[in-house]
Amino acid sequence: MSDPPVTVIRAAPAEAADIRRRVREVDPATLGPDRVIATPAHAASLARMLADPRVSDPIYDLPRPITEDSVRAWIEAAADDQSRGDAVLILSMDEDGEVAGYSRFSVWPDRSSAEIAGATRADRQNRGQGTAGAARSFGWMFEVLGVRLIGLTAALDNARSARVIEAAGFRSMGERDSRRPDGTFRRSLYWEMTADEWRERYGPRPG
Numbered sequence: 001m002s003d004p005p006v007t008v009i010r011a012a013p014a015e016a017a018d019i020r021r022r023v024r025e026v027d028p029a030t031l032g033p034d035r036v037i038a039t040p041a042h043a044a045s046l047a048r049m050l051a052d053p054r055v056s057d058p059i060y061d062l063p064r065p066i067t068e069d070s071v072r073a074w075i076e077a078a079a080d081d082q083s084r085g086d087a088v089l090i091l092s093m094d095e096d097g098e099v100a101g102y103s104r105f106s107v108w109p110d111r112s113s114a115e116i117a118g119a120t121r122a123d124r125q126n127r128g129q130g131t132a133g134a135a136r137s138f139g140w141m142f143e144v145l146g147v148r149l150i151g152l153t154a155a156l157d158n159a160r161s162a163r164v165i166e167a168a169g170f171r172s173m174g175e176r177d178s179r180r181p182d183g184t185f186r187r188s189l190y191w192e193m194t195a196d197e198w199r200e201r202y203g204p205r206p207g
């Protein structure tokens, strides 16, 4: 549903095919502990988390209204996207088997580019874990998904997101329109970072 980054990279066919393979075969455990690929069996628990406006209000590309059925359809669509190498929806699970967070990675293999949208369950927000968690996800996108560019958006008033994105070193590129599933637009803050910029800041990939 989301649009690719403003900056256009043209990936060679071999690079795009490699990214598609990585997305299709990704091991969610490489993102962190207790991570799983979303399946329809998670629909009820994920819908419960997303129904909380503290979780979903700042996010433009969720299905609305948020119900168990709409969330199940969204999970199924993400599985289809993953089978083509275009997206992956990863959940973080708590000790009771409930969904405690999600990350949806949209990938444009032909442009060696990706985006992440995600949220943490309300009881786990504001504990000072967002900056480290986001940085881990950005590094994972460069190293595990293998893309060369990440574009990120946030609602104009989403101070926490802006804080974690800029702490990771993303370049602010002003604003852009984000297209909602219903075709309407939300004005967003917009940032980009390349893999080279990431490695310059955080060091070369291990190995």
Ligand SMILES: CC(C)(COP(=O)(O)OP(=O)(O)OC[C@H]1O[C@@H](n2cnc3c(N)ncnc32)[C@H](O)[C@@H]1OP(=O)(O)O)[C@@H](O)C(=O)NCCC(=O)NCCS
Binding pocket: 054, 055, 056, 058, 059, 117, 118, 119, 120, 121, 124, 125, 126, 127, 128, 129, 130, 131, 153, 154, 155, 158, 159, 160, 161, 163, 164, 167
């Ligand atoms: C965005 C989100 C993932 C951040 O995770 P979090 O664990 O709640 O964030 P933290 O408690 O680590 O706070 C992140 C940073 O914002 C800062 N912050 C918190 N409230 C703030 C405010 N009102 N204004 C400015 N900065 C603020 C924190 O101090 C922290 O910065 P620091 O690490 O330099 O101290 C989480 O809040 C969330 O899921 N929100 C709802 C969905 C959402 O907005 N998703 C992102 C869409 S782009």
